Structures are given as structure tokens and as C-alpha cells.
Amino acid sequence: MTGERPLDLVLLEMALLVLLGPLVTGTIQKLKARLQCRQGAGVLQPYRDLAKLFRKGTVQADTASGFFRTIPVLVLAATVAAGALVPVVQAGPPAIPFGDALLLLGLLALARFLTAIGALDTGGAFGGMGASREMTIAPLVEPVLMMVVFSTAVAAGTTELGALAAHRGSSWILDWHAADFLGFAAMLVLLPSETGRIPVDNPDTHLELTMLHEGMLLEHSGPGLGCMLLASHTRQIVTLGLVSALFFPVAAYGTDVTGLLLGAAAFAAKILVLAIYLALVESSYAKLRLFRVPQYLAIGFVCALTALALRIL
């Protein structure tokens, strides 16, 4: 088996994802601002926001139960744990088995479930509204994501992401089958939904008519909100990492320091491509009405189903 990743490398990659998560958000914000002919905040703004939040005190709703304080901790832990399952600088399964794509989706779903619980805990209508909408969209996205994963997994014979990336190797668009194109198209449709962006959600607003994910964070404050935001940043980069592991090529750079640095640079380049895509989509489309979103997701479903059909038939 090629490119087995030892445990310390896996943990290093996980830490890298957590550290780079806010940078991706900052980059997307900056790109969006430039596309809208604004100067925009610097790419490091999310880090400054986090540092500010972790220095602040906490204000808590009087209706919140004992769960409320632990929700941000558990959400952050589950999201970061999902980061350990994404291959970053190297392909190949980890030397010690951790988890596969299904476990990754499961951990992200756990984080989302706990966020919804936290939103309902304070007994405000905004939290409930956000939770209800998020839990409406999530069951529609998850099967499609799962089918995209299956469409590559059926070819590779495994659902382990490192092994999937190794199976794709360094081949890219020229070697792609029709199924790959369709799967990738489905993934591009789903990406704004999974990262909570336009046209499904709007990360920039706290207006109750438009928000999904932000609505669930309204009652969190101080370090708790910091944990939730860090979890959102991490979730975004983990999702982008999932796409890049499934569809982008991985070159074998070796396991020495230069190899790892080259791998990290290649990963950064792939994430940047996806970040530019997200910024472009956000700047050129309006947010869909909530009840239009299922139709939008249906495009992804059809693409994923066709991709699978092409793989299997």
C-alpha cells in the first residue's frame, strides 16, 4: 500500500486544517469584496474576530439548560475530528485506521445536530427557525453527498478518503470518465449548501428571512461563539478538502520535509481554486427562496444519480 500516513502526520494535517480554516473564509470574503468593487477587510480578519471573541465574557439566555454551555465545545470537537479524516499533504490510507468518508459525513452531521439542539435551547424563535431550516436542508444534501462519494468509491473499492485520493493518483481531467464530470458537477452544486453560502444560505446576514446557519448562532456569545465560528471555518475547509480528495489529483512527493511542504502547497492551491469558485458563485447569484432550495439540490441529485448509473451500468 502506497503512502501510508503515520498517526503524527494525520494529527498534523488536522491541526493544519484548523489553523487554515479562518484564512479560507478571509480569502473568500476578500475576493467577494474585490468582485463587488469594495476594498474589503484583510484576509486575516477572521483570526482577529476569533481573538476578540475568546477575550470576551459570556452572556447567556436565562432559559438555556445545562447543555447550552457544552454545545460549542462538542460542535468544535466533532468538526475538528472530521478534519482528521481528510488527506491533506499526502494520499493513502492512514497507518492506524481512523475513519472513512461516511464517518466524516457522520461527524459533520453530529456537529450540525448539536448546533440545532443548542439553537432550540434558548427558546427564541430565531434559533428555532434556523434549526428548522438547517435540519430541512441537511437531509436533502446528505444523500446526494453520499451518492457522490459512492460514485468514486465504487470505482476504487473503498470509502476511505486517503485511499480514494491515492486511487485517483495524479490523473486529472484528461483521464476523467463522464461519471467523474457528473460527480464533480454534483459536488459543485452541493458545495455552497455544505459551506452555508449563497444561493442556499447567506453567511453575511443576520436577517431572519435569509439566514439558516447564522440564526442558530444568535444566542451564543464570547468564547462560545468563538468555538462555533471556528467550527464553521473548519467545516468549510474540511468540505473543500473532501472535494479535493475525491476529485483533484494528488502527486506523490515523498515523506521528507520538502515533500510535505510541496504537498501542503498543492493542497493550498486546490483549496484556493474552490474558494475562488465559491466567491464567484456568491457574487453572481441571489439567494434562493427556502422552498426553491430542494429544486436546486435536485440538480445535484440528478447529476449524482447519473454519475452512479454510469459507473455501475
Place this chain on the structure above:
Amino acid sequence: MISLPPDQELLLTGTLLMAACYGAGALSSLLALWSGRLALGTGHLAALAGAVAGLGVSLGVLLGDPGRTLTQPLPDLFPFARLSLAVDGLSAYFLLVISVVAVAAAIYGPAYLRAHSPDAGAARQGAQVFALNAFLGCMVFVCSAGDALTFLLCWEGMTLASYVLVVTDDRDGKNARAGLLYLVMTHGGTALLLVGFLVLTERAGAFDFAALRAAAGGLDGATRTTLFFLALAGFATKAGVVPLHVWLPRAHPAAPSHVSALMSGVMLKAAIYGMLRFGFDLLAPVAGPLPASWGWTVLVAGTISAVLGVLYALQQHDLKRLLAFHSVENIGIILIGVGLAMILWRAEGAGGALATVALTAALLHTVNHAAFKGLLFLGAGSVLCRTHIRNIEELGGLARRMPWTAGLFLLGAIAISALPPLNGFVSEWLTFQALLGGASRFHGAAGLGIVFSAAMLALTGGLAAACFAKAFGVTFLGRARTPQAERATEAPPSMIAGMVWLGALCVALGVAPGYAMRLLDAPTVALLGGPGASAVVTAQGPLVLSTALTLPGTDATAISMTMVAALLIALTAMAWVLRRGAWNAAPRTVPTWTCGMSPTARFDYTATAFAKPLRFVFAALYRPRREVTRETAGTPYVVRRIHYAGEIVDLSETQIYHRVERGISRLSRAIRGRSTGRIYGYIGFVLGALFVALLLFGVGQG
């Protein structure tokens, strides 16, 4: 004294102990003549002893040499049949599932019954104790029956005892109607089973399973398939497979909560046991794979049940009814595994190993569902006995009043939503792996069908999470919406102990599932005759689950729930430090932001509102009916009062049952119109019918 081999001795003592305990428990209902409280205590204690004995027997058989059958003749009660018990790996595994939940129910029961209905008379308490012990005893002997007669007698006993438990707590006549529907539906199912069994026993000339198996060997394909579908329909009625599920969401919530836990968590599994026993053992051809129609029917029925079960659960606001619909869903998930195992069984190449993975997934989900559904029903029972409200819209804010119950219910909710790191995820992961492996084996439409089933399973998981975010959030979080919820207090310790036992199982089976695979060896070997579960799934050590989707030897997908759980704990500790912040100041408490108005319980998001977007998305399946009546004061702009009524109909009820009902009514009206009221007309009709029946019989013989 004749010395028996140790296995035989284990079975003999074990079954004697179980029979004695459950018998003593049933008899202790007589104590109710003296004191109802005493009867409750002794009866449940006896049930606990019986359950522990059951655990002992099943673990003894499961950890022993796989692939053997222990038999034990019973006293001759009937001149025409020899009764016996036969315990193989499959029986022992289901015995384990029953005993695990029975332990929790027996610990939980007495305090629950006293707290829920303190004014209950001694007669009712005696009846409940008697029926509970009879119910448990019959379930145990259904799964360890060695002949058709014992099986059917215990099956019937199980139905009757649970019927008694369903109708004991009748306040408004609703439960009696639910019980009647339950009785009618399950007896319809039993009738089908009876036909299946009688055809086999008539050929075999004996009742024991070994003779039936031998007789089934000579059947032709069409008869074999007909018999299988008869048995399948019979068992599916009991298991609550869509569209035969209509009794389930009515009868299960009507029983006392610990009995609901047993009915949902365990009794449905007796039907799964029956399906496995018929499909893989009694009716299976001597060599070669099962007919393709069997597995595909089970797979399709399972997929439909899983999706429709969770969709209807989503729109329920009665906590126990919601849980009952989730049983329909989980039976569907189990049947997906069973169906896939039937399709892949005895297929060439890696198919055998894949069939083992599919069956392992189904059996693991059986025990997982028993654990988390038991836990959730007990949690719902704790809420019920403190508030006497089942409608979650009228609850709320219970997490601060009942922290233990809330925490354990949340644990069960995470487990049933198939979220890691708990047990529900593990069995669904195995099901997904088996489905993917099956899809890569079958090309063409079959493969696509299997993958579609996998996508539906993913949809089911997501919807279950949405449903339990609703159920937990609206019941336990926010503000109390009624005085009863305001006054609720924590459940008694013995009830919490029963829940902790099941909660601990959910965690253990989720974090270290590899150790449970050892218990699955015996049933998988007994049924499939191929490699055992632990050889296929835990090939890389007990902490790692691995399956090969394609040929053995190529890259296997491996996950380690233990590693992930350890990572989660470490990360939680780190995040906790981060959460404390730089100052670790105590949080300032202020009212929730409600746009400047003073917050009341009416600001809480209701369950109806929470589920509304999904009601719109799946409107084609729900056919929602809503009625809004406005009461205006002269002009349409001044609204005095708005009355809103909404309803979701169960499609199978309106499309199938109501049509059948209308058909029967029409037919009986037509017959009434033709009735003359003259007695010789009827006698002539009876004679004519007899003549035709004899004629048909003669043609059939000839």
C-alpha cells in the same frame, strides 16, 4: 444422576431457571390479592431474575463453539407432537436481545407503574405483572422453540399477553380500540404463518424443525416461494413493515412505557427472527442461492419502510407515537441488511463474505435498535409519569427539571439518528458498506437499485436527525408551556438506573463494536455457513472494523470507532479550555432576545413549525390537510380569532385500508339486499358451498 455434557446442562438449567422465574413472576400476580405494591415488586424482581438467566444462557451458547444446536425435549403435552427446544446461534442471539431490554424494563417497571398511575387498583397491577411475565416468557420460548407447535403456541401467547398490557391502562376507550386493531392485524398474520407451517408439517408428518427442514428439501420452486411469501407476510405484519404497520403506532404507545420499550425494541425482533429462521434455515434450498425474488422483496419492503417510517415520524407530536413510527423505520433498516444477505448468500467469489457483512449489519442493528429504542421509550415514560402529557407541544423546559432523563434521551437520540460515535452509526456504516459492495458486484439495474436503496438509507438518517432535533428540542428545551411541565421533577433513581443500563450499552456498542462481533459469530455461521462475523469484519483486530467492497485482499475500508472516540474526547478537552476563554468569567444571565418584547413560552418554536418546511418538501407523500377558519368582526380586516387545524394522513391507511373497508361495507350491503330471510335458502347455500369445497379438494388430490 445422569451426567450431561456441559452444553446440554447449561441449556437445561438455563431454560428451567427462565421458565421458573417467569412462571414465579406470573404467579406472583396472586399477591395482588393481598397488596398490589408487593405484586409489582415481586413480579418485576422475578422478571429481572429471568432476564439475567436469559443473558447467562445466551452468552454461554454464543461464546461457545459456533455452528451447533442444543436441543432439549419438553414434556409430552399433546399425543400427536413431540415438543422440544432447540437453541442454535440465531436463537441464542435473539435471546440475548430480549434479555438485555428485559433487564432494563424489569428495573424500570415497578417505580414507573407506581408513579404513573398511583390510583391503580390491585387487580390491574396483578394483571400487568402476570401479562408482563407471560409476555417475556413467551418471547424467550418463541426464539428457542424447536418445533412448530411450541413456536406457534408461544407466538400466540406473546400476542395475547401484549394485548392485555396494551389495554390495561385504558382511560378513554382509545387504547381498547388500538388493542382490537392490534389483535385483528396480528391474528391475520398468524393465520398466514399457520398455513405456512401446516403445509410443511403435513409433508413432514412431524412438528419439529429438523423434520420440517428435511421436508422442505423436496419442495419445488413455486411452492417454496409461495410458502416463503406466506411466512414473510405473516412476520411482516408483526414486524410492522409498511403497509402492514397501521396497528403499530396505535398499540405501542398505549402500553405502559417499559412494555412499549419491550414491544418496540424486542417483540418486533421476534418477527425478524422468524423471517431469518424461515428464509435461511427452514425453507432454504439444500444447495445454491435463494430465489432472487425473496431477497429483492425484502430489500424493497425494507427501503420503503425505512423512508416512510421516518417521514411519518417527523410529523408526529405525540412522543410515544413518534418513537413507534421510528420502529417502523428501524425495522426497515434491518430488513435492508436481511434482504441484501438473501440476495448475496451463496453467491460465488466474495459474495459469501459480503452476505456475512450484510447479515452482521442487520443483526447488529437489531441489538442496537433494541438498546436505543428501549432507552428512548423509557425516557419518554419518565416524562409521561411526571407530566401525564404525551403531546410534545405542551411540554418544554424539562432539561432543567429532569437533567438525567434529558441527558439519557439525548444520548438515545444521537444513537438513533445514526450519528457517530454511538452504536446506531456502526450498524448503518456496515449496512452502507454491504450495499456498496453489493452494488459493485451487480451491474445494471440491480446495482442501481441497491445504490438507490443506499441513498434512501442516507435520507433516512438525515430525516431521523431532524426528527430527533425536534423531539428533543421541543420536549426538553426552551420554556415550559404548561403547568404540568412546569411542576415536573426528576424520575426516581430505579427508573434512571434502567435507562443508564441501556445508555451504557449504546456507548459501548458504539465505541468498541469489535468486541460484540464475537457474539455475532454463532448466528452468522449458523445461518450462512460461511465465514463468521468477526472473521470478516474485525479481521484487523477488535478495535478496527473493516470490510472489503470487492475481492478479499484488495484495499479494505477500515475505520476505528475507538480511535475516533478517543480523538473526540481529547479534542473536547482542548475545546473546553478554549471555551473557558481568557478570563473564565461566569456568564452573565439575561433574557433571550425576542425583538424587544418580553419573552414568554409562546416565542418557542413549536414542533409543528419545526417540521413545516419538510412537510412542504414532501407534500406529495404527506397529502397534508389544513383548515383555517377566521372569525372576523364585520369587516375582513379585523380578525377576532383564527382557528387552525392540520392533519397528516398515512397514505397506506387512506389508499389501502379505507378502500378495503369501503369495499367490505359495499359488499355486505349488497348481500343484505339479496338476503331473503328464509332459512332453507341459507341451508341450500351452505350445502352448495360444501359441495364446491369438496369438489375443489377432490380435484386437488387427483
